[in-house]
Amino acid sequence: MSLLRNLAGGLRGLFRKEQVEREMDEELRGYLDATVKEKMRRGMNRDEALRAARIEMGGAESLKEQIRAVSWESVIETLWQDLKFGLRLLRFNTSFAAAAILSLALGIGANTAIFQLLDAVRLRTLPVKSPQELARIAIDHRTDASGHFTSRYSDLTYAMWEQIRSQQQGFSNIFAWGPTHFNLSPAGEVHIVQGLWVSGEFFQTLGVEPALGSLLLPSDDQHECASAGAILSYSYWQREYGGQRDVLGRKLTISRHPFPIIGVAAPDFYGVEVGRSFDVVVPLCAELVIDGDDSQLKSRIGWWLAAMGRLKPGWSVERAAAGGVQCLECQAILAVQAWSFSRRVRHIRFAAPI
Structure with missing residues (x-):
């Protein structure tokens, strides 16, 4: 079911772009408003809260690009755009196309190096015991x-x-x-x-x-x-x-x-x-x-x-997840909010060790 949902969501992103863009804009506005209200509760006036929220949130277009980047359809769309661009260049100017391809190769190599560096920083261990x-x-x-x-x-x-x-x-x-x-x-x-x-x-x-x-x-x-x-x-x-x-x-x-x-x-x-x-x-x-x-x-x-x-000695994440936690409060909340759920949550997910 999760695979089908992801597939359906991706196809919707490919063929109903304007609606998806509007929904993203609404979500970002809602998040910004909630952040502003939280900061105002902390003592800021509205102008200060709005400025701080925008700085913390970053640019809307940048955020939307990040959202698009995690979906599988973005890969398809990017490949398609790159293919069309490359074919046009080959058609009108083969020498320029060769130079562009070389530049892309160098850019991809640089991006890969940067990603590896950021990945190493993000995955370093926390400064805590075990x-x-x-x-x-x-x-x-x-x-x-x-x-x-x-x-x-x-x-x-x-x-x-x-x-x-x-x-x-x-x-x-x-x-x-x-x-x-x-x-x-x-x-x-x-x-x-x-x-x-x-x-x-x-x-x-x-x-x-x-x-x-x-x-x-x-x-x-x-x-x-x-x-x-x-x-x-x-x-x-x-x-x-x-x-x-x-x-x-x-x-x-x-x-x-x-x-x-x-x-x-x-x-x-x-x-x-x-x-x-x-x-x-x-x-x-x-x-x-x-x-x-x-x-x-x-x-x-x-x-x-x-x-x-902190996992007990001899316990793996898989064992902890299999044992589960019967969170009745979780089910009660989901029952109340069932109108907004694609399916009800019945268990706790244990993420992999950090």
Whole structure:
């Protein structure tokens, strides 16, 4: 069925281009609007939020090109266009065609070298304990879901995460996280930093040690969030506080809510996204404190979290996937949203080890 869906989608892209282009434009506008609203909740005014969202999102045409590039029909269309172009050149000017073919060959070689370099960077191991034991956890066919997607990694809702955490069997420990932006300005001005929401198991599961103070524990991520503290990245600590050791206990104001600084992460730990780093980490429970009525903790259609786990000794990804997780919350949400699904999701997909 997945193959037939991909085939049908590709044929639609080839023969109904204008409609597909309109749909992409609508999707990008919707994503931009959602990003602007999120940044405004973090303390930006509309102009600042719009500018920051456009910078983060990049050019619309560039994004559409990336979307087209991952589909099989783009290969067919590119080959067809190249073939027509080459035939025209051969017809009118064979010497020019030969020069163009040589240039294309050199360009392809250069692009291949660049791709290999980028690939090596993207696939380097994370700076954590035994990264080969980690696997990402996501809902199968999540791309068919509807709701509010407010993160680069909108794999799960909070309700799904809670149930998966309590029911999974193949991992010695798992954690949830979500990238965000925090406004650290105590007054009206704006001071935006790269932030992470994380569950209390985040640092323990990854085997990350503190450079100073202590890191978050499961006890710091409780519903009442009574002991919520903030963790600084090592680079942010050096950059903003000059590496001063008396930073512990100072108040960090996030969207006008004070959080005590309780620790600094290890120097070589930049997070779980290759190519991106964080500045400040707070527990998931703090999202309710910071966002209030707009909190995603209360939303059953707010997709804003990703999850990873450390496989138990002797467990493979295949075994963990075969054991599965009976996520009743996942099925309940999908039943409510069935009108927007091509087929219902009944199981959890375990991605290959990182």
